[in-house]
Amino acid sequence: MEWWSDGIGVLALVVLQYSNILFLEGTLTMEICFLGTGAPWPDPLRGSSAILVDVGSARILLDCGRACVQQMARLQIEPATITHCFLTHGHYDHVADYALLVLTSWRFGRHHCLQVYGPPGTKAMSDALFQEAYKIDIAARKSLKKSDAEADININVTEMRGGAVAEGEGWRLRAVEVAHWPIPLSLGFLIEGDGKRLFFTGDTSPCDAVRESAAGVDLLIHEAMYFPADSGHYRSHSHPEQVGEVAHQTGALQLVLTHLQPETRKERLLNDASKKFTRRIVMATDQMRLVL
Numbered sequence: 001m002e003w004w005s006d007g008i009g010v011l012a013l014v015v016l017q018y019s020n021i022l023f024l025e026g027t028l029t030m031e032i033c034f035l036g037t038g039a040p041w042p043d044p045l046r047g048s049s050a051i052l053v054d055v056g057s058a059r060i061l062l063d064c065g066r067a068c069v070q071q072m073a074r075l076q077i078e079p080a081t082i083t084h085c086f087l088t089h090g091h092y093d094h095v096a097d098y099a100l101l102v103l104t105s106w107r108f109g110r111h112h113c114l115q116v117y118g119p120p121g122t123k124a125m126s127d128a129l130f131q132e133a134y135k136i137d138i139a140a141r142k143s144l145k146k147s148d149a150e151a152d153i154n155i156n157v158t159e160m161r162g163g164a165v166a167e168g169e170g171w172r173l174r175a176v177e178v179a180h181w182p183i184p185l186s187l188g189f190l191i192e193g194d195g196k197r198l199f200f201t202g203d204t205s206p207c208d209a210v211r212e213s214a215a216g217v218d219l220l221i222h223e224a225m226y227f228p229a230d231s232g233h234y235r236s237h238s239h240p241e242q243v244g245e246v247a248h249q250t251g252a253l254q255l256v257l258t259h260l261q262p263e264t265r266k267e268r269l270l271n272d273a274s275k276k277f278t279r280r281i282v283m284a285t286d287q288m289r290l291v292l
């Protein structure tokens with residue numbers, strides 16, 4: 001196995017990069033923190049899908065899966081500092097902590113409007129959560145708020161389809177429709193900013209939308225999953241060997257594999273992905289940070 005396939009080597013590189021940043025005034029960086037790298041399975045070592053991206057003026061959360069708010073607490077990341085939340089699709093391993101993010105940030109110091117984006121269905125889910133499921137909690141807290149500005153959970157929900165763009169100072173995101181049967185519309189996201197490009201697939205089987213939209217990115221974050229060849233998962237998810245092939249076709253500079261099953265073995269995963277992709281490959285772990 002090559003040295004760059006070793007997560008420890010990469011993390012050491014990250015530490016070096018962080019220390020360089022301290023001395024390079026004005027250097028722009030895109031910073032990524034993996035808050036959840038598991039999937040639907042209960043897993044003592046992994047939350048489910050959630051990735052924090054600091055880019056330009058924004059602090060963006062990609063997916064809001066199980067335990068990501070707890071993981072923020074462990075890393076001393078204030079939920080109130082999240083400016084944008086982009087949801088790939090409505091599977092519970094991608095949205096389980098959505099209400100917790102909104103309510104915790106509202107309760108503890110968020111004064112800005114949290115911008116939420118997701119595929120069709122995101123508004124209905126938000127209404128069901130905040131106008132029904134949590135209405136007793138929200139009404140009780142609103143009655144104690146001192147000002148009108150505080151007395152609202154203060155979110156703005158925008159639904160996206162493939163090709164939709166969101167942008168702010170120093171960053172731009174484009175939604176890409178991926179292939180995650182039987183979910184009718186699941187999104188991947190291309191983020192550009194700080195002179196770098198990142199693509200996050202969300203959940204997908206190998207598809208041209210990823211091959212084309214992630215062409216030449218600095219970092220491809222791709223889901224990976226083991227499944228029997230005769231299972232229906234081949235229409236929904238990507239075997240690590242397939243991920244390596246897709247990554248090779250994109251020409252990405254580096255690849256992170258995430259959305260992992262509890263029993264996933266690192267050596268097997270990296271070996272399978274590296275059959276077609278010979279650049280740097282990292283197996284994601286919760287709390288892992290990368291700097292581009």
Ligand SMILES: [Zn+2]
Pocket residue numbers: 039040049091093094203259
């Ligand atoms: Zn998933």
Ligand SMILES: [Zn+2]
Pocket residue numbers: 089091180203
């Ligand atoms: Zn899914």
